[in-house]
Amino acid sequence: MTQDADDLDAVIRARIRGLRQAKGWSLDALAARCHLSPSTLSRIETGHRRISVDQLVLIARALDSSVDQLVEPVDDADVVIRPRHDVVHGATTWLLSRDDGPHGLTVAKLRITRRTRPKQLRVHPGHDWFTVLSGTVRLYLGERVILVAPGQAAQFSTLAPHAIVAHDGPAEVLTILDHEGQRAHLDAVDLTPESSPPGSPG
Structure with a gap:
């Protein structure tokens, strides 16, 4: 052996x-x-x-x-979860699940710094879910603007045009995305490695 x-x-x-x-x-x-x-x-x-x-x-x-x-x-490579920075959308992502996560779901932590509403809201099949760990986020959902505070959670159909931005400072959320949500929010953005922001896991 x-x-x-x-x-x-x-x-x-x-x-x-x-x-x-x-x-x-x-x-x-x-x-x-x-x-x-x-x-x-x-x-x-x-x-x-x-x-x-x-x-x-x-x-x-x-x-x-x-x-x-x-x-x-x-696999030692799975021990350390390294942050990935999305330069365009002002977010840092830590993927907390493997690619073959249970039921095809992806779990991720996001640190959101962008405060301005994107010019185009995203639409895709499925549902998104997130809970706010710190800070406050603004959820754009169609014509509605919803503030989600720490400890609160949101779940919504992603057939509604949507976006999540920081409200009055950086915010951190834990999100669960289905396959379509991962493609729309994680796979289709410019993710590049970066060092961990102060106070964030890395």
Whole structure:
């Protein structure tokens, strides 16, 4: 077994133990659910026994997980979330989900500095949702202008022409976008790496 395989093997064992403990289960409790003996599970978790594919399937199912999730390699590149700056629209973005996020949704944090209404409001299929973390934002929604304060959230059909800008200073929001929302708000803009603004994660 190569060093990489050894490392992945250790990660799998740690995930099994961590998921079991997170559920508050003893080795006996998990053993009863996956039809393996407690001693076998103990040797698997401690590295004294090789894990067969059949055993991994049973353990994953008992833990309400999947084999894919248990064997997913650790990618150091995913640890650090680097900000991307949209020069044109005055926003800095931190993507908080992978490209294959659950149900095709993208989670992102935005720091918005632009205060002026864009000349053209965006329209696309789907729905947008965001909550304001700090500052206040102005939501342009068709002919309406809505102020959204910290702790408040907004959800709306994006078939209505819309835009979000800062009201009286920089604002930070957490947003969930569907596939069309990601294309309209994140993929279609000029994103370039930049250093983190003071007080922002990076």
